[in-house]
Amino acid sequence: MTSHSKTIISLDTTRKGSVLLVHLPPRLTVIEAVSFRKYFQTLVEDNTITKIILDFGKTTIIDSSGVGSLISNHKSAQTKNIKLIFWSVTSQVKLAFSLVGLEKIFNIEPNTEAIIPTANRKTEQRPPLTHPSVRSPMKRAIDIVGAIIGLMITGVLFVPIAIAIKLDSPGSILFSQIRCGWMGQRFRIWKFRSMVTDAEALKATITNQASGAFFKSDCDPRITRIGHFLRKTSLDEFPQFWNVLMGDMSLVGTRPATPDELEQYEIRNWQRFDVRPGITGEWQTNGRSKIRNFEDVIELDLRYQKNWSLVYDLKLIFKTIMVVFNKDSGAM
Structure with missing residues (x-):
């Protein structure tokens, strides 16, 4: 250094x-x-x-x-x-x-710009330079098509899932939470509710079994019976196709972080925000339920950025489908 x-x-x-x-x-x-x-x-x-x-x-x-x-x-x-x-x-x-x-x-402070002679004084509103995946029109096109298909499937599954959630525990069908996306930009993520309604208030009473800037607990008592099934099958994440369609997320990317996790970040950890968060990614396909160290999450996110290509995204999507149907896979 x-x-x-x-x-x-x-x-x-x-x-x-x-x-x-x-x-x-x-x-x-x-x-x-x-x-x-x-x-x-x-x-x-x-x-x-x-x-x-x-x-x-x-x-x-x-x-x-x-x-x-x-x-x-x-x-x-x-x-x-x-x-x-x-x-x-x-x-x-x-x-x-x-x-x-x-x-x-x-x-x-306004009006503090230095007057620097340049060959071309024209200014351009370009997005911050981060990662080529953010500027890829083909990746965005795949996201839009995938999101539309995903939302169609979500629409078919909505009624039976909603009934199951309501019968299992009182409260709303959908759960929303503020997450941090590209460049740390905050957005509201949507999921099918898999926990009791006061889960956030009860979080402080649960022992965190992970180290670093994220939370994980085996046998979390806040998860409902139907919630275990939704997480096991990743059905709880289907409403996130709306976030993909809106551009807050991508089909494939990094794990979306919570604002309280951000408070614990070292500067180098911010590199994970150079790409949009994804419904799936390296963390989803490499044993997300077994990851206990935040540095491992960072390593997976940076590996995705290093290896990214459209073909690599398609491989991770296919691998995600295989993981979901694997009986030993589990949600984070």
Whole structure:
């Protein structure tokens, strides 16, 4: 990590009294983000600094790790009562902020753009540079077709599943929860309810058998009788085809995280948000019920990003079908 630290430490900084101006690099991706986080920690430990200004005038490329580092640094500055100001936020970075709602949280000062002569002053509203799967029109087309077929099947199964859920326990048929998707953007995920209605309130009373930033418990008492069947067959996830159709998710991707898990993330863990979350993926087809370590989840998510192709997606979809019909498979 030494070379990474040098990259950030060598950034141009200007200090005037208790105010420090930091010029960020052209790229703020995982390499820069991890070392920038460490560098920022040294800044907030300086008790003579009361304000830090981050200048984004040269930053045109930012990914989910870059966003994660800024969220973490923002919290650190608040803890130390240091005012954190954002200057010269380019359209590319501003778009990334808007995906996660950070433009409402960060203190972005208007009219602070530096005047830099360029050959072409035209600006372009491009999505943040993350992973080619996000920009693939063919993958999106497959998602739309798959989602429509999935929703048709869901419509056929809805009535018997709804009756079974109602007869088994009181409460709603569908369950919704806020999850974090591409770039950490929050969305509402939909499932058939497989737990008691007050499951979220009871979560604190259940022993977490997993390590790291996710929750897992064998023999979870909150799961209903029909819920065990729905999870075993993955029928509980069929309403997520609506999320795929809306573009919040993909048929194949990473495991959708919860906001409380996000609070425990290291900067490098944010790389999993460079792709859209999926109904299935590496974690679904490689023993999701047996995974106990969050780092294993990260490894699977990064493996998917590394190996991604349209053919690889189709292979994972086929493998998912085989796993669902395997009597030894189980839900997470």
